[in-house]
Amino acid sequence: MLLLYNNYMKHIILVRFGELVLKGKNIKFFINLLYDNIYNKLRNTSATIERHHDRFFIHYDEKDSDFVVNALQEIPGIHSYSKVYQTSLDINICASDTVKVLQEKIDKPTTFKIESKRSNKEFYLTSLEFSRTIAPIILSNLNSKLHVDVHNPLLTLTYEIRNDFIYYYFDSFQGLGGFPSKSSGKGLVMLSGGIDSPVCSFLSLKQGMDIELFHFESSPLTPLESIDKVIDLAKVISKYTFNEKIKLNIVPISNLHSAILENVKDSYIITILRRMMYRIASVYCIKNDILCIINGESLGQVASQTLQSMNTISSVSNTLILRPLLTYDKQDIMKISRNIKTYDISIRPFNDCCSIYVPTHPATKPDIKNSLEEESKFDYNTLIADVLRNIKHITITPSTSFKISEYGLTFLEAFEELRKQGLL
Secondary structure, eight states: OBOOGGGOOOEEEEEEOGGGGGOGGGHHHHHHHHHHHHHHHHTTSSOEEEEOSSEEEEEEOGGGHHHHHHHHTTOTTOOEEEEEEEEOSSHHHHHHHHHHHHHHHOSSOEEEEEEEEEOOTTSSSOHHHHHHHHHHHHHHHSTTTEEEOSSSOSEEEEEEEOSSOEEEESOOEEOOOSOOTTSSOEEEEEOOSSSHHHHHHHHHHHTTOEEEEEEEEOTTTSOTHHHHHHHHHHHHHHTTSSSSOEEEEEEEOHHHHHHHHHHSOGGGHHHHHHHHHHHHHHHHHHHTTOOEEEOOOOTTSSGGGSHHHHHHHHTTOOSEEEOTTTTOOHHHHHHHHHHTTOHHHHTSSOOOTTTSSOOSSOOSSOOHHHHHHHHTTSOHHHHHHHHHHTOEEEEEOTTOOOOGGGSOSSHHHHHHHHHHTTOO
């Protein structure tokens, strides 16, 4: 992907916007955000971004090649991209440059076809005429290596004829799609240490949402290693954010959790615990102008994720609740988890508060009346108020390195020690 025209030794990637171009009068808003997202990711490299109404061209040095390509895979709003060669509008120079590249690229005979796209309507050839003109020139120089196959070619050579240059490429790579970060409002993700909630975090970011993470911890009932696991998940998730930073809210609920275990009948423990979580998350959203709660529930996956259970649990909140994975099959969720590199972290053997002390026979059809009766057995409002006062906030980046488990017996002890040492 070296520039051959005028011997200007740069690499170029062409970035396509996909459905952003369908946004009508709002298109500039989305494209400007996407530009800012790409700029933020590449700001410490040699890369420069050339803007067009339907494309970006990213120019960069060889030393940054791997970083730039990997970064583009982490930016929501990019439909696809291609490593391209830039050449002259003179068709003979264009053909000559193409032949030089093909001679290096092809090591054995292969089949090919040419596709041309002309955005420069003042160019003297139509797209079809361009393909028909340049193909014989290329074939005459490479007739022992190339053979035309317009139906099932092994190699597709695509030209884009633009105002100042012609660009050509051989491959296109899928981006994340979706919408640029910060284009769709803000949500609060209830992040456990499991497989599902990191995936729903990713899917929310992919659709342009700005998110905070909300993790309920219950040390010493649960091990501090479970928080280390959540921090590692947040590090991965942060790569897909606007500035590679994400706010992780750690919510200490050990006293509330203990009260539930002591007072609530076995089959309703998970239901009441989840209702308390939604109450806490809802208050946090209201206080911080967050528009919705997001969780990783998938219909029917566990007892608390039947429709009746979801209805009973979410009835305590007036905040919008989004469930990106509601209709996903578990195998599909695991596939995404592996693709975004959270799966191996999620399966580490440290329980969070939702997976410890699980009842033998949890209620699959809990109702609101029985839930209210169970909740009347203890003073949860005072406990919730205490939880809200003790929420701790940690800014996570891909380079965050500390481990909570090395600094105390409970999270609050560890947090205070980290704060004293200036690590937060």
